[in-house]
Amino acid sequence: MQTLQFVNTSGAEPWKNEDAKKFVRSHAMKDYRRRQREGTGKIRRKGAQPGEGSFALVTKKKVVRAEPDKRVSVSTTVIPFRPNSPKIVDILHAPKPLGPVLTSPSISMYTFPTSCMPGGHTFDSLPSPPASVVFSLPSPSPSATTSSSSRSHSQTPLERVSRVMPQDFDMKLSTAVLTVLDNANGSYERIINIYFKSTHSWLTIIRKQRFIQRVAASRIKADARVAILLLSMRLVAEPFDHAKTNYDASRDTLYVAAKHLHRLMRSSKGPSLELIQSGILIALFEHNSYIPDIAYNTLSNCVDMARALGLDISCYSGVSRSKNVSALEEEWKRTYWGMVTLERVIMLHDEKHERATILPEPSLEDALPAVRDEYWDHSDDEASVPGSSYIVSSFVPKDADSFCRQVQASRVMGLVQALIRIPYENDPAVIRGRVFEVDRLLQNELGKLLFDCDGGCTQYCGPISLCVAGSFLLHDYQLRATLTSSDKDDQEAAYRSKLSLAKLISIMVDILRAFPLQHLPELSPSALYCPYLAAMHSLQLDRINGVRSSPTLAGNDFELLIVTLKHFSKMWKCTSEYVKNIERAQARALPLPAVSLTARPQILEYSA
Secondary structure, three states: OOOOOOOOOOOOOHHHHHHHHHHHHHHHHHHHHHHHOOOOOOOOHHHHHHHHOOOOOOOOEEEEEEEEEEEEOOOOOOOOOOOOOOOOOHHHOOOOOOOOOOOOOOOEEEOOHHHHHHHOOOOOOOOOOOOOOOOOOOOOHHHHHHHHHHHHHOOOOOHHOOOHHHHHHHHHHHHHHHHHHHHHOOOHHHHHHHHHHHHHHHHOOOHHHHHHHHHHHHHOOOHHHHHHHHHHHHHHHHOOOOOOOOOOOHHHHHHHHHHHHHHHHHHHHOHHHHHHHHHHHHHHHHHHHHHHHHHHHHHHHHHHHHHOOOOOHHHOOHHHHHOEEEHHHHHHHHHHHHHHHHHHHHOOOOOOOOOOOOOOOOOOOOOOOOOOHHHOOOOOOOOOOOOOOOOOOOOOOOOOOHHHHHHHHHHHHHHHHHHOOOOOOHOHHHHHHHHHHHHHHHHHHHHHHHHOOOOOOHHHHHHHHHHHHHHHHHHHHHHHOOOOOHHHHHHHHHHHHHHHHHHHHHHHHHHHHHOOOHHHHHHOOHHHHHHHHHHHHHHHHHHHHHOOOOOOOOOOHHHHHHHHHHHHHOOOOHHHHHHHHHHHHHHOOOOOOOOOOOHHHHHHHEEE
């Protein structure tokens, strides 16, 4: 009989050794009876030539020298040695491996060795469950282990999660997520603190109290949905320095792991609220990292999951007029508005207007998020949230928080993005009137925001930047369409747009001069986009005015826009692309012949 060497891949497990002995002894007995039937009657003695059997009984423990100064205990098993499988870095092209694989069947979900991360700042700091409650993995069945232990020995977390049994899915995926976070020097407290002070300030879709409770509960019973959401929060809370040379965000280890596990979770367990929220955060990372096409597809997948769950803001239309909603319903509602807001942001990079809209246009009767975030965050799941009965057309109170105001600004931005897709020559008169109406909505919204914030623009950074960006896009659309027209009404419209663009550029410079740098992490993507629009349109107006006119911006003011964008690029790569676009526009900008738009007295009278 052949004599094989066996490697114990999962540590000392007595039940596995006993099972292996039974398996091998049973096989030996079958071989003995077969030889009796064939007339041999005897079993070959030890040391004789091996027969036809493919397994041998090996009951004695051996110690095999694997490496210098290291000994590996080898117990009886029936799985032959096989070479290591490919690592995750070879499959997913990550810049570095995801770290050690944890194979002990009794390890707790958030228990990681401190050697996984320099300095010992691991996820051990999570809130502990009561002392009487201990969470450990259930032991797998012997039959399942004998066929999979050698594969799990050399596989990384993402490879193992793709092949686990359904009952172990949550535990395996959660272990993979936290291994990735540990290797990225993740800290639970740091992720929570940074996320809820930065992204959460303008994209308020996750209820902090409920999330912390679910993380604590996942120590007792693993929850893959919470683990994926935590990984997505880390992705946007602590971005890397995107100003590095040749840095490719699409190959970042955390991003690759988040995309893979999110896709695996969606295909294995179906849609859920947490999966939609994590998809929104992944799409936000892709947008800020200047991967616009992938961000659009990721958000489309989130919308598909929302539709599968029946999540539609129209479900709350009319109902919120008479009563407030519960805290859990409020989180669903905010998640939908988060998709609406992010769609407006992602469409900013679609400068050719080629992508179709994903979500329907909200109506004036749709329910707004609660006007005070703290009321929602400190309410129980079934408790009614005060201030959640306002609708889009409501005049919100002065102390209303940023997110409900951002929803109102997002609706007006949606009107702008829909209007600029229409060819101006289809019906110039109708489009001019529509531009005037939408511009009036933008000015009213922006005026109220600036009045309520009392000069502190960082308080309403998201809604203010959406209004400013919408005004830039609207007047750029009208100016380009009417600049060379000989029609009197078109010339008046061009002059209005020209004055409006100059005023918006001046507003942006004033805001940047007084902007406190400590609030940089709180900036929304639309706020990062506004300095880029101001710089590009200042170059455009200089070309229109000609060489004989003074520049729209003085040299120091234009340099302020560039320096600001370069400073922003330390966090998000998209601003680096903005700077490159501005530099290319400067290189090819040739002054146009001066266009006289002030020759008509009635235009001057209108502008006054």
